[in-house]
Amino acid sequence: MLEELLMQVPNTEIVDLVVHGPPGSAPPVLADALLAALAEAHSDERPYRLVPRGNDPGIDAMHLLLTRPGDDAILSTCTPVFLQAPMLRGMTLTHRALTPLARLVSDHFFLVVRTDSAWKTANDFVETLPQRKTRTGGYFLGGINHLLALSIAEATGAEMEFIITPTEPAVWDALIAGEIDWGVGVGAELRPHLEAGTIRVIAALDVDRRQPFPDVPTLWELGVPVRFTMWRGLMGPPLLSEAQQAVWHARIEAMTRTQAWQEYLTRNGQVSAFLPGPAFSDFLKTEWTWYEKHLTMAGLLGTKSS
Known part of the structure; x- marks a missing residue:
């Protein structure tokens, strides 16, 4: 299945992997692991380059993705800051304008x-x-x-x-x-x-x-009942076709089966939580509601965000 999908994709362009957090944070560690796992899986023969966009985590990456609609040569690491930052700032730009590709880990x-x-x-x-x-x-x-x-x-x-x-x-x-x-x-x-x-x-x-x-x-x-699990995933630009998304889902799933990826999970205490495409989008709806509720409880949202 993956091979059939990849035959439809040109192999000459460079893929930009946007890193939405600054050096010393977790997103660059994830990005390095992604490159190693993609190389091991041979699921994408195109060259990749890392594009740092961590000065304003989440926001800078979202703005860059927005400039390249329909382009399957760009994707970004993502975490809940893609929800929190727009919500807290009352932005019209949210993750809904982009293409959720996959949840990767907990x-x-x-x-x-x-x-x-x-x-x-x-x-x-x-x-x-x-x-x-x-x-x-x-x-x-x-x-x-x-x-x-x-x-x-x-x-x-x-x-x-x-x-x-x-x-x-x-x-x-x-x-x-x-x-x-x-x-x-x-x-x-x-x-x-x-x-x-x-x-x-x-x-x-x-x-x-x-x-x-x-x-x-x-x-x-x-006796202190405090727990939290955070997801990490990948976000694409707007207007990716269903065929483009299917290729990405197949690439990412192949990557998650590699030894390099398993070593990344073990080293950093993470658990695989692969959830592609529409299922990831549905998950983000639930996450939006959770953050909206808890940011309101913290007194940080005056009115409900849309």
């Missing part, structure tokens, strides 16, 4: 502190968090870091100050510098700092313990 969040923090365990954190006001951070109000911080504060009865950082990677610089006390993040963005020995993982934000930190307890185990 990613999991972990709670981290500095290596020299007095919080040695998750139990220490849960027991002492309500005793004083603490600081955590993220790069925008309404981001996942912010929503999770609000959930942890509510579940523990703690008071929390949320610090806005210039970028997502700057959250970890702020933690290491002592400007915030704790943070939440995914394996791909935490790993460089864990390997440098500057931060420690003390809890998983899930019901069950997770790779790549199987010995780290969950907050749920300690």
Whole structure:
């Protein structure tokens, strides 16, 4: 089936893989893994180049995709920021103007502190968090870091100050510098700092313990019912034909069966959650409703977004 579809596609053009997050965040790690897996799968013989668009995560990538309707030589990494940012800013441009190609993975969040923090365990954190006001951070109000911080504060009865950082990677610089006390993040963005020995993982934000930190307890185990799973996927430009979309779905599915892709999932504590085309579009409708509800509850949406 894949071979039949690919016979219809010219092999001379360069494919632009847009990376919607800045260096030091998770999207570039995903983009590198995609290139390795596509090469192993031999599902697209065209050359690829990475196109960084992480200065304004999500927004810059969406604007670039919008300029190339019907072009099957461009796609972008995507995460919930493609929903959150337009919603929070009241933009007319949303993901609905683009072509959802596939959900790829489910990613999991972990709670981290500095290596020299007095919080040695998750139990220490849960027991002492309500005793004083603490600081955590993220790069925008309404981001996942912010929503999770609000959930942890509510579940523990703690008071929390949320610090806005210039970028997502700057959250970890702020933690290491002592400007915030704790943070939440995914394996791909935490790993460089864990390997440098500057931060420690003390809890998983899930019901069950997770790779790549199987010995780290969950907050749920300690009576703090906070969990979150984030999706990562691929978005195409507007007006891709059904035939073009079918080729992309086949390419991506072949890529997800490679050893390179499995190694990426294992290393970063992610789980395969492949969902192509229309099913991904239906999933995004549900996600839009979820974020609309929770951003409203956080006091960040004055009226319902369309």
